[in-house]
Amino acid sequence: MKKPPLLLDFEKPLAELEERIQQIRDLAVESGENANVSDRIRDLEARATQLRRDIFKSLSPSQRLQLARHPRRPSTLDYIQAIADDWMELHGDRGGSDDPALVGGIARFAGRSVVMLGHQKGRDTKDNVARNFGMASPGGYRKALRLMEHAHRFGMPILTFIDTPGAWAGVEAEHLGQGEAIARNLREMFRFNVPVICTTIGEGGSGGALGIGVGDRLLMFEHAVYTVATPEACAAILWKDASKAPQAAEALRITAWDLKELGILDRLLPEPPGGVHSDPVGGANILKAALTEELEALLGMTSEQRCQLRYQKFRHIGMFLEGATPSSNGRL
Amino acid sequence: MSLFDWFANRRKSPPIGQEQQEREIAEGLWTKCEQCGVLTYTKDLRANQMVCPECEYHWRVFSGDRIEQLIDPGTWQSLDEGLQPTDPLEFRDRKPYRDRLREYQEKTHLNDAVQTGIGQIDGEPTVLGIMDFSFMGGSMGSVVGEKLARAIERATKEGLSVIIICASGGARMQEGMLSLMQMAKISGALQRHRAANLLYIPILTHPTTGGVTASFAMLGDLILSEPKATIGFAGRRVIEQTLRQKLPDNFQTAEDLLTHGFVDAIVPRTELKATLAQLVRWHQPPQPSAPLVLSEPVPVVEGERG
Ligand SMILES: [Zn+2]
Numbered sequence: 325m326k327k328p329p330l331l332l333d334f335e336k337p338l339a340e341l342e343e344r345i346q347q348i349r350d351l352a353v354e355s356g357e358n359a360n361v362s363d364r365i366r367d368l369e370a371r372a373t374q375l376r377r378d379i380f381k382s383l384s385p386s387q388r389l390q391l392a393r394h395p396r397r398p399s400t401l402d403y404i405q406a407i408a409d410d411w412m413e414l415h416g417d418r419g420g421s422d423d424p425a426l427v428g429g430i431a432r433f434a435g436r437s438v439v440m441l442g443h444q445k446g447r448d449t450k451d452n453v454a455r456n457f458g459m460a461s462p463g464g465y466r467k468a469l470r471l472m473e474h475a476h477r478f479g480m481p482i483l484t485f486i487d488t489p490g491a492w493a494g495v496e497a498e499h500l501g502q503g504e505a506i507a508r509n510l511r512e513m514f515r516f517n518v519p520v521i522c523t524t525i526g527e528g529g530s531g532g533a534l535g536i537g538v539g540d541r542l543l544m545f546e547h548a549v550y551t552v553a554t555p556e557a558c559a560a561i562l563w564k565d566a567s568k569a570p571q572a573a574e575a576l577r578i579t580a581w582d583l584k585e586l587g588i589l590d591r592l593l594p595e596p597p598g599g600v601h602s603d604p605v606g607g608a609n610i611l612k613a614a615l616t617e618e619l620e621a622l623l624g625m626t627s628e629q630r631c632q633l634r635y636q637k638f639r640h641i642g643m644f645l646e647g648a649t650p651s652s653n654g655r656l
Numbered sequence: 657m658s659l660f661d662w663f664a665n666r667r668k669s670p671p672i673g674q675e676q677q678e679r680e681i682a683e684g685l686w687t688k689c690e691q692c693g694v695l696t697y698t699k700d701l702r703a704n705q706m707v708c709p710e711c712e713y714h715w716r717v718f719s720g721d722r723i724e725q726l727i728d729p730g731t732w733q734s735l736d737e738g739l740q741p742t743d744p745l746e747f748r749d750r751k752p753y754r755d756r757l758r759e760y761q762e763k764t765h766l767n768d769a770v771q772t773g774i775g776q777i778d779g780e781p782t783v784l785g786i787m788d789f790s791f792m793g794g795s796m797g798s799v800v801g802e803k804l805a806r807a808i809e810r811a812t813k814e815g816l817s818v819i820i821i822c823a824s825g826g827a828r829m830q831e832g833m834l835s836l837m838q839m840a841k842i843s844g845a846l847q848r849h850r851a852a853n854l855l856y857i858p859i860l861t862h863p864t865t866g867g868v869t870a871s872f873a874m875l876g877d878l879i880l881s882e883p884k885a886t887i888g889f890a891g892r893r894v895i896e897q898t899l900r901q902k903l904p905d906n907f908q909t910a911e912d913l914l915t916h917g918f919v920d921a922i923v924p925r926t927e928l929k930a931t932l933a934q935l936v937r938w939h940q941p942p943q944p945s946a947p948l949v950l951s952e953p954v955p956v957v958e959g960e961r962g
Pocket of ligand 1: 689690691692693694708709710711712713
């Protein structure tokens with residue numbers, strides 16, 4: 325797999341400007357002329373702030389996709405460690421495997437015990453290989469189900485974090501029932517009577533993302549994406565040309581704003597200027613505040629109300645026309 | 657005379673000239689099997705539910721044929737026929753989605769890739785959903801999701817079993833994330849049906865892949881499949897490309913899934929109706945054959961037990 329660059333093309337002008345500011349600062353320190361350049365630096369910094377805002381305001385869907393896949397973008401474990409007061413990772417699907425591409429455990433959050441789980445991409449190449457680039461196997465989905473079942477039994481809210489290119493496509497995954505594992509999660513997640521909040525933190529890749537994505541509320545970071553199929557796969561199938569991925573990314577409507585408009589996303593989480601990868605702590609604070617707020621609202625409902633809310637949320641997704649021709653809808 | 661003898665006799669019909677034969681194939685009088693190459697009189701093939709009498713190859717059939725094959729004549733009531741697909745994303749690849757929809761609607765005389773309804777299978781009322789591969793590869797968009805969810809909800813309300821004939825390449829990319837979410841929507845409806853202790857049987861037919869496999873195709877209380885159907889989550893070619901290895905011929909076949917425990921039984925199409933009727937019947941809650949009469953309490957006579 326090709327290693328993605330740490331600096332994306334559209335980030336380069338910004339990086340150059342920041343480098344220049346640093347150079348001037350260093351020179352000033354060396355020559356002891358701090359006072360003389362401070363106006364200049366302030367001016368350049370204002371320009372950098374403006375440039376950052378402009379670049380990140382007008383990103384194309386395929387640029388957002390690059391950000392969502394950014395190797396420095398905080399992962400599930402980064403966020404859990406940042407937002408939980410305490411945390412213990414738990415392992416295994418109780419069926420013979422422990423998938424490192426889907427992690428989970430019990431955390432203390434907002435004064436209570438919760439189950440947190442999510443896809444886990446690697447933090448470097450070696451870690452990525454070990455974690456299969458965040459592409460979970462059937463065992464991963466079954467571990468998630470087992471942990472959610474635990475949450476349901478002990479009244480712990482469930483917080484899931486979505487960040488995967490897709491479920492793993494391999495011979496063993498097929499033989500172990502990748503389809504069945506995801507399908508079962510989709511069905512069972514409607515049953516749990518505790519609050520379920522799902523957050524797309526980076527890449528929401530198709531069924532592999534949805535496999536832990538059925539909740540009362542769907543949250544999503546500003547530069548995260550959620551796709552029915554990767555733009556690359558979509559381009560290869562519909563355009564018969566994988567290089568048309570940027571067009572596919574545009575056409576598929578994969579950004580948080582698109583999902584909001586389509587009635588899928590409940591809450592968009594704004595990212596710090598420059599994206600969460602340039603300010604992970606800022607990102608974690610935004611996530612923590614949003615989850616705390618959403619959780620509080622959900623805990624104010626009865627479990628019946630929440631299950632009804634969850635059912636109706638998904639029940640109403642979809643667009644079609646009705647009544648163009650009379651339906652022969654009737655009882656036997 | 658058994659059906660087999662009948663077919664054998666048919667095949668004994670006098671050999672015809674090469675030229676005449678080719679003309680008759682072109683006219684559709686005879687059909688050449690895609691698998692074994694044997695010619696069958698098309699009327700006979702249809703009478704055998706499009707299963708080759710020679711090699712049991714299962715031809716693809718339209719949803720309308722399935723209704724005829726499974727539902728007792730005169731009992732079919734279709735549901736939500738008026739539901740029409742739209743183009744929520746204004747999607748355009750090499751061709752606008754709108755145009756594609758119109759073409760398929762003209763070609764198949766269907767609004768979208770699924771038919772739903774209530775009908776009787778050997779007298780057993782059931783809710784039936786039939787996906788149609790000939791409509792955009794049976795892909796699942798908003799209409800497929802909505803029709804199946806409504807049909808399942810109807811079954812839950814009326815205490816009926818649900819049977820879904822699956823045939824799909826997966827989610828319909830042209831409707832983007834709305835398509836993906838139909839997987840959750842249908843699974844949610846099935847959760848409520850299941851909570852009511854009602855029976856759901858998906859029938860996996862060639863091919864059942866992608867988002868359909870990762871949702872309602874794998875959620876049956878019992879899962880049946882037609883012989884040799886391709887069933888899988890990821891596409892075979894995707895896996896071959898990722899792993900750079902050639903996969904065995906039987907990979908992702910119904911028989912392979914049976915071996916690995918994801919299919920309860922492989923049922924030839926010609927036996928499907930009888931099998932379904934039997935299974936639905938076997939799952940009816942036990943009915944008391946005669947009204948249960950509670951006998952008067954018998955006074956216990958003390959001291960009789962020795
Ligand atoms: Zn044949």
